[in-house]
Amino acid sequence: MVKPNLKVKIGGLELRNPVIAASGTFGSGEEYKDLTDLGSLGAIVTKSVTLRPSEGNPPPRVVETPSGMLNSIGLQNDGVDAFIKDKMPFLSKVKTAVIVSIAAHSVNDYAEIAGKLDRIKKVDAIEINISCPNVKGGLEFAREPGSAAAVVAKVRAASKKPLITKLSPNVKDITEIAMAAEDAGSDAVSLVNTFTGMAIDICAKRPVLGNIVGGLSGPAIKPIALRMVWETAKKIKIPVIGMGGIMGYEDALEFIIAGASAVEIGTANFVNPKAAADIIAGIEKYMLQEKIKNIKELTGCLRT
Amino acid sequence: MIQSAGKVISNRSVKPGYYLMAVKCPAVAKKAKPGQFLTIRCGNGTTPLLRRPFGFHRISASGFEILYERIGKGTAFLSGLKPGDEIDVLGPLGNGFAIPRGKKDFVILAGGMGVAPLASLAESLVRIKKAEVCAIIGARSEKALLCEGHFKNIGIRTLVATDDGTCGKKCFATDVLNDFLEAKQRLRPVIFACGPGPMLKAAAHISKKRGLECHVSLEENIACGVGACLGCAIKTRSGYKLVCKDGPVFNAKEIIW
Ligand SMILES: Cc1cc2nc3c(=O)[nH]c(=O)nc-3n(C[C@H](O)[C@H](O)[C@H](O)COP(=O)(O)OP(=O)(O)OC[C@H]3O[C@@H](n4cnc5c(N)ncnc54)[C@H](O)[C@@H]3O)c2cc1C
Ligand SMILES: Cc1cc2nc3c(=O)[nH]c(=O)nc-3n(C[C@H](O)[C@H](O)[C@H](O)COP(=O)(O)O)c2cc1C
Numbered sequence: 001m002v003k004p005n006l007k008v009k010i011g012g013l014e015l016r017n018p019v020i021a022a023s024g025t026f027g028s029g030e031e032y033k034d035l036t037d038l039g040s041l042g043a044i045v046t047k048s049v050t051l052r053p054s055e056g057n058p059p060p061r062v063v064e065t066p067s068g069m070l071n072s073i074g075l076q077n078d079g080v081d082a083f084i085k086d087k088m089p090f091l092s093k094v095k096t097a098v099i100v101s102i103a104a105h106s107v108n109d110y111a112e113i114a115g116k117l118d119r120i121k122k123v124d125a126i127e128i129n130i131s132c133p134n135v136k137g138g139l140e141f142a143r144e145p146g147s148a149a150a151v152v153a154k155v156r157a158a159s160k161k162p163l164i165t166k167l168s169p170n171v172k173d174i175t176e177i178a179m180a181a182e183d184a185g186s187d188a189v190s191l192v193n194t195f196t197g198m199a200i201d202i203c204a205k206r207p208v209l210g211n212i213v214g215g216l217s218g219p220a221i222k223p224i225a226l227r228m229v230w231e232t233a234k235k236i237k238i239p240v241i242g243m244g245g246i247m248g249y250e251d252a253l254e255f256i257i258a259g260a261s262a263v264e265i266g267t268a269n270f271v272n273p274k275a276a277a278d279i280i281a282g283i284e285k286y287m288l289q290e291k292i293k294n295i296k297e298l299t300g301c302l303r304t
Numbered sequence: 305m306i307q308s309a310g311k312v313i314s315n316r317s318v319k320p321g322y323y324l325m326a327v328k329c330p331a332v333a334k335k336a337k338p339g340q341f342l343t344i345r346c347g348n349g350t351t352p353l354l355r356r357p358f359g360f361h362r363i364s365a366s367g368f369e370i371l372y373e374r375i376g377k378g379t380a381f382l383s384g385l386k387p388g389d390e391i392d393v394l395g396p397l398g399n400g401f402a403i404p405r406g407k408k409d410f411v412i413l414a415g416g417m418g419v420a421p422l423a424s425l426a427e428s429l430v431r432i433k434k435a436e437v438c439a440i441i442g443a444r445s446e447k448a449l450l451c452e453g454h455f456k457n458i459g460i461r462t463l464v465a466t467d468d469g470t471c472g473k474k475c476f477a478t479d480v481l482n483d484f485l486e487a488k489q490r491l492r493p494v495i496f497a498c499g500p501g502p503m504l505k506a507a508a509h510i511s512k513k514r515g516l517e518c519h520v521s522l523e524e525n526i527a528c529g530v531g532a533c534l535g536c537a538i539k540t541r542s543g544y545k546l547v548c549k550d551g552p553v554f555n556a557k558e559i560i561w
Binding site: 024025026027031032034035047055056058059060061062063064066067068069071073076218219220247267269270271272273274 | 535
C-alpha cells in the first residue's frame with residue numbers, strides 16, 4: 001500500500017505531519033538535536049517569548065504528581081530581541097516548521113513582539129499564548145472572549161504569519177474563547193495549556209513549588225483536555241490543535257478523532273525525547289492498518 | 305548526550321535500603337565524566353512519570369555504576385531490576401567536576417547519598433601525580449555510611465562523621481572539615497562537595513572564610529534534564545542557572561544560599 005498522507009494545513013502553513021513539539025517543553029529545539037531527528041517533526045513551538053527579558057519564578061519549579069507534573073517556570077526567557085539573535089540562527093537551519101510562541105502583559109506588547117517576528121523569514125507561524133497560568137495576569141487574556149479577541153486582533157494587524165491562539169482550560173467555557181479567537185482572525189486554536197494546581201509538603205506544611213501554584217500537565221489531564229478539544233472542534237471552522245497528556249500515538253489519535261487537525265506533545269518529551277518521533281511512526285502504522293490514505297479523513301471522524 | 309539502552313549487569317543491596325547497580329552502556333559511559341549525571345526511565349507506566357537523575361558512581365569504558373537509596377517509586381523500581389534487564393538511559397548530562405590544573409591537594413566532602421558521584425571523582429584525583437586527597441564522609445549513622453572502604457582501597461585518607469556517633473566522630477562532616485583545615489593551615493586544598501543543602505552551605509561558608517576554592521554538586525527536581533524546560537533553576541550571583549545544564553557542579557561562591 002502507498003504511504004499514507006500525513007500532511008496537514010494550519011492556516012497557510014503546511015506541516016509534514018500533525019505532530020508538533022509543545023511550547024516550553026522543547027526549548028528552542030537545539031536542546032534535543034542530539035536526541036531526536038528534529039526534521040521528522042511536524043513543527044516545533046518554541047518556549048514562550050516576552051518583549052523584555054523575564055527571570056522566571058523562584059525554585060522549586062517542577063514537581064511530579066500522580067501521572068503528571070506541576071510546573072511554575074514563569075516564562076523565563078531573554079526577551080524577543082535576544083531570541084531572534086540567539087535562537088533563530090539554529091532554528092533557521094532546522095528542516096521543520098518553526099512556530100514561535102509569544103506571551104505578554106498587554107495587548108500592545110503582544111503586537112510589538114509579533115511585529116518583530118513578522119520580519120523573520122523562518123518564523124513560519126506564531127502561537128499566541130494567552131493562557132500562561134504561571135505569571136501574574138498571564139491568564140487574564142484567556143478568561144474573557146472580549147480580551148482574547150482584543151489580543152488576537154492586535155496581533156493579526158501586526159503580522160501576516162499564520163496565527164494560532166493557545167487557550168487556557170482554566171475558564172468557564174473554552175469554546176466561547178475559541179469562537180472569539182476565530183472571529184478576531186486567528187488561523188487556528190491550540191488547546192490546552194496547563195491546569196492550575198498545587199502540591200503541599202506535609203512535613204514542612206509548605207507548598208512544594210516556590211510559586212505556591214503551578215500548571216498541571218501530563219497523562220492526568222488527558223481526558224479533560226480531550227473533552228475540551230471535542231467540544232471546541234464542533235463550534236469553530238478553523239483547525240484545532242489538541243494537546244494535554246499525549247504520551248503515545250493512541251492518545252494522539254484520540255485527539256485527532258475528537259476533531260484535532262494536529263497535536264502537540266509536551267510532558268512526554270521529558271519522559272522520552274523520541275516521543276514525538278515514535279508518535280508519528282505509530283500514527284502512520286495505524287493508518288496503514290486501517291487503510292486510511294489521508295490523515296484528514298481521521299480528523300473529527302468520531303461516531304456518536 | 306545520548307539516549308541508549310543499558311543492560312543491568314548486577315544490582316545488589318550494599319546496606320539495607322542502599323543499592324549498587326552496574327550497567328553496561330558503552331555509548332553513554334564513553335563520554336561520561338565524574339560529576340555529570342544520567343537519567344533513567346523507571347518503567348513504562350505513568351507513575352513514576354519523569355526520568356530519575358543519578359550521578360555516575362563509577363565509570364568504565366563499557367559502562368557505569370550508580371549508587372542509590374530506595375526512597376520512592378522510581379528507586380523502588382530500580383531496586384527490583386535483575387541482571388540482564390534493559391533500562392532506558394539518557395546521558396551524560398550536565399558538566400562534571402572541573403579539576404583545576406596544577407593543584408595537588410584535594411578534599412572530598414560527602415554527606416549522605418552525596419558520596420555517590422564523588423567516588424568516580426576520587427578515582428580521577430588519585431591518578432594525578434603527587435596528589436594528596438582526603439575524603440570526609442558524613443552520614444546519619446553507620447547504617448547509612450557508604451563508600452568508606454572504597455575510598456580507603458584507592459589509597460585515600462578517609463575521615464568519618466556520623467550524626468549519632470555510631471561510626472567515626474559524632475559531629476557533622478563540615479565540623480571534621482573545619483578541624484582538618486585548622487590542623488593543616490599550610491594546605492590550600494580544593495574542596496569538592498556533594499550532599500544535603502545545609503552541608504553544602506556550611507562548606508561554602510568555611511571555604512569562603514579560608515579563601516579556598518570549593519565546588520559543590522547541587523540537586524533540584526529535574527524534569528527534562530537537557531536544559532529545555534527550565535525547571536531545575538537555582539539562584540546564583542548571575543541570575544537563575546539550571547542544575548541540569550549549567551551544573552550540577554557549581555563554584556560555591558556563585559551560589560546564593
Ligand atoms: C543531579 C542529581 C544527581 C543525583 N544522584 C543521585 C545518586 O547518585 N544517588 C541517589 O540515590 N540519588 C541521587 N539523586 C536523587 C535521586 O534522583 C532521587 O532520590 C530520586 O529521583 C528519587 O526518586 P523516587 O521515585 O524513588 O522518589 P520519589 O517518589 O520521587 O520521592 C520520594 C521522596 O523523596 C523525596 N525526593 C525526591 N527526589 C529527591 C531529591 N532529588 N533529593 C532529595 N529528596 C528527594 C521526595 O520529596 C519524596 O518525599 C540525584 C539527584 C540529582 C538532581
Ligand atoms: C515545564 C513546562 C513549561 C511550559 N511552558 C509553556 C510556555 O512557555 N508556553 C506555553 O504556551 N505553554 C507552556 N507549557 C504548556 C505546554 O505547552 C502544554 O500546553 C501542556 O504541558 C499540556 O500538554 P502535555 O500534557 O502534553 O504536557 C509548558 C508546560 C510545561 C510542562
